[in-house]
Amino acid sequence: MTKEITKDKTTVKNQKKPSENHFLILLNDEEHSFDYVIETLVDVCDHSFEQASQCTMITHYKGKCDVKKGSLDYLRPMRRSLTDHELKAIIS
Secondary structure, three states, X not given: OHHHXXXXXXXXHHOOOHHHOEEEEEEOOOOOOHHHHHHHHXXXXXXXXXXXXXXXXXXXXXXXXXXXXXXXXXXXXXXXXXXXXXOEEEEO
């Protein structure tokens, strides 16, 4: 019985908070230029130019890229802003 209690505590202790396990994912589209997407990621997600460039290239070649990690409350305004800029984004 003691082993089960210890095991449960260890399991709970090693788990991350569910609110921090979400990703803002940028989806590829064929409508916007690389420069536009890069500028938007810099403005909305506070990326450096280099980070935004890499995310844009990953999105182009792989179809999607996680651009931010955090809680839903943290990511929702960024997703809304990306979609307001006519980019496709989801939270996963």
